Amino acid sequence: MRMNSAPGKEILALIREGNYAHPGEEEAIDLTFSSLPNNPLRLVLDIGCGRGGTADYVRRHGWGSVTGIDIDAETLASAQELYPEVTFAVADAGRISELWRSRFELIYLFNAFYAFPDQQQALKEMHSVAQPGATLMIFDYTGRDGSPHDTGSWPESGSDGKYTPFSHQSWTPLHPDHFPEELHRAGWELEQTIDFSTHYLHWYRHLCERIRFNRERITAGYGEDWYKYTSATYENLREAVENGSIGGAVYWARRA
Ligand SMILES: C[S@@+](CC[C@H](N)C(=O)[O-])C[C@H]1O[C@@H](n2cnc3c(N)ncnc32)[C@H](O)[C@@H]1O
Structure with missing residues (x-):
């Protein structure tokens, strides 16, 4: 079980009542993009777009013509069916320059960057597919020393409800002290x-309440183990946010 698998993202969509897999859903998108002037022709790339709800929201609100990419082909097939006005492509964030060169004016990511096993390579690839002067917007988890940043583990739990410290899934939140330099090395200026x-x-407090509220629907659709897993995963994350080892931030950078 993984929340980043196709059924995991389906469950999150059910809980969040929309095709979003990032905290804050539409409120987070509005907060992030509110200062961005409308331009429906702007060429926009959504990396790690998941079920496509964010890409379609950005398109509908006139922030650009959006292409969404994700490594998960099964999830993208649903996204394409749900949102025919968005272009989707299966791609690994570490290899996007195989598809485009110097194309996009805005590249954004909502809670996808933390999952990339080689973040420096992904930043370089984004640089290759961005136009000169393009904008990069990364909305993601942050973590300092003592956070899962150090262990490379995702604060998920097994179906027995126990914390699994070394999961197979990459979990590297942005380190506020190091990330500006990582951007700079890949040709981005914060x-x-x-x-x-x-x-x-x-x-996350609200999300945990909604998971409890949707217990019957999750169990009926996916089984009791998925409910336990989802609940334990987000209770762990809520705790990590409450004790300050995990936070969140948005970073805006420009292609040099
Ligand atoms: C937490 S979800 C966020 C989805 C979407 N951005 C949203 O806010 O709804 C993270 C997404 O990143 C995708 N992902 C993980 N590693 C990736 C990679 N190397 N290249 C492209 N996408 C990746 C996952 O498949 C997943 O859909």
């Missing part, structure tokens, strides 16, 4: 950071 940790606290 322009602005907004901390969303207080919002994360509220969003």
Whole structure:
């Protein structure tokens, strides 16, 4: 079981009442993009787009013409069916320059970057597919020393409800002290950071309430083990946000 698998993302969509797998759902997108002038022709790339809800929201609100990519072909097939006005392509964030060169004016990621096994390579690939002067927006988890950043583990739990410290899934939240330098090394200049940790606290408490509220629907559709797994995963994450080892932020950078 993994929350980033196709059934995991389906369950999150059910709980969140929309095809989103990031904290704050539409509120988070609005907070992040509110200062961006509308331009429906802007060429936009959503990396790790999942079920496509964010890509379609961005398109519908006039922020650009969106292409969504994700490594998970099964999830993308549902996204394409749900949102025919968005272009989707199966691609690994570590190899996107095989598909495009110097194309996009805005590249954004909502809680996908933490899952990339080679983040520096992904930043370089984004640089290759961005136009000169393009904008990069990364909305993601943050973590300092003592957080799962050190162990490379995702704070998920097994179906027995026990914390699994070394999961197979990559989990590297952005380190606020190191990330600006990582951006710079890949040819991006950091322009602005907004901390969303207080919002994360509220969003994850609310998400845990909604998981409990949807217990019967999750169990009926996916079985009791999936309910236990989802519940334990997000209770762990809520705890990590409450004790301050995990936070959230958005980083805006420009292609040099
Ligand atoms: C937590 S979900 C977020 C989905 C979407 N951005 C949203 O907010 O609803 C993370 C997504 O990143 C995708 N992903 C993980 N590793 C990837 C990679 N190397 N290349 C492209 N996508 C990847 C996963 O398949 C998953 O759909």
